[in-house]
Amino acid sequence: MEEDRRKDDEDNKLALQFMDSLHNYLSLTHSLSSTLRQGWLELASAKHSMGTSRVNTSVLDLKSHSASTTLKITENDDGTQPQFTLQKWVSSEHESTKLEDKNEHPQDSDTKSSDNDEVRKERDKSLSVFGVLISPKLRATQLSFEKALETLIDIANMRSSVLNSFTQLHKEVEDTKE
Amino acid sequence: MANRAQVPTNNSSLIAMIADEDTIVGFLLAGVGNVDIRRKTNYLIVDSKTTVKQIEDAFKEFTSRDDIAIVLISQFVANMIRFLVDSYNKPVPAILEIPSKDHPYDPAHDSVLSRVKYLFNTESVAGDRR
Numbered sequence: 001m002e003e004d005r006r007k008d009d010e011d012n013k014l015a016l017q018f019m020d021s022l023h024n025y026l027s028l029t030h031s032l033s034s035t036l037r038q039g040w041l042e043l044a045s046a047k048h049s050m051g052t053s054r055v056n057t058s059v060l061d062l063k064s065h066s067a068s069t070t071l072k073i074t075e076n077d078d079g080t081q082p083q084f085t086l087q088k089w090v091s092s093e094h095e096s097t098k099l100e101d102k103n104e105h106p107q108d109s110d111t112k113s114s115d116n117d118e119v120r121k122e123r124d125k126s127l128s129v130f131g132v133l134i135s136p137k138l139r140a141t142q143l144s145f146e147k148a149l150e151t152l153i154d155i156a157n158m159r160s161s162v163l164n165s166f167t168q169l170h171k172e173v174e175d176t177k178e
Numbered sequence: 179m180a181n182r183a184q185v186p187t188n189n190s191s192l193i194a195m196i197a198d199e200d201t202i203v204g205f206l207l208a209g210v211g212n213v214d215i216r217r218k219t220n221y222l223i224v225d226s227k228t229t230v231k232q233i234e235d236a237f238k239e240f241t242s243r244d245d246i247a248i249v250l251i252s253q254f255v256a257n258m259i260r261f262l263v264d265s266y267n268k269p270v271p272a273i274l275e276i277p278s279k280d281h282p283y284d285p286a287h288d289s290v291l292s293r294v295k296y297l298f299n300t301e302s303v304a305g306d307r308r
């Protein structure tokens with residue numbers, strides 16, 4: 001009887017974990033839609049002020065270059081799922097320097113100021129593909145899509161959590177049927 | 179002890195994209211664009227001239243590269259290769275379906291939600307209670 005109660009508690013805990021992660025996943029997807037809509041609107045404004053011929057993929061740099069914003073993949077605590085961490089605006093000249101890694105140790109104000117300069121430099125480099133004189137709306141677009149990226153990484157991690165708890169719950173349901 | 183698939187770890191992985199032009203431009207502004215020495219990019223711009231085969235080839239290429247951690251794909255593009263997307267089951271790269279300007283997000287087509295909706299299927303629940 002005690003064992004049955006313990007099993008019921010574990011099943012309830014699994015079900016709650018699954019529902020929680022599913023709820024968070026849906027909230028994040030809703031938030032992403034909202035952020036992307038903002039980004040597209042700002043991009044449309046930038047195109048309107050700068051001209052469509054200046055803001056499109058035909059001006060993209062197809063010379064070899066590395067991404068400034070990358071991901072770090074680690075294992076989660078039990079080693080069953082990947083954990084993604086966004087690394088924003090890592091300078092191509094200093095690839096070992098993580099400028100906006102959330103897990104970085106606290107820095108002094110001089111280092112922070114230098115890092116902010118590097119981030120600004122990388123952001124400007126990304127914007128310069130579309131010319132020297134750019135609309136403030138294009139900068140706003142950049143910030144919106146950066147925010148969208150952060151949400152996407154949260155979604156990726158939440159997705160792993162949803163699928164993991166679903167697998168465990170599904171296994172419990174199948175075991176109950178037997 | 180059950181066998182567990184090992185999670186591949188990496189300190190610097192890319193985000194690949196298969197989406198419409200505006201979405202690609204936006205994310206490139208955020209710094210995710212990468213062009214290697216062979217001039218291969220980590221994105222495919224989908225427009226009215228893009229064929230389903232090109233989308234399939236890009237999806238297969240991005241999901242087999244070990245330097246890519248996440249593949250972003252517009253949901254309307256994923257619907258064109260739905261069988262391929264739904265049958266993909268590796269943890270890395272993760273496939274994330276995103277809305278596009280002209281096609282808002284539809285939870286009915288989300289591959290993660292499709293997988294878990296089994297638990298909310300009334301027949302499966304009723305079957306347990308018999």
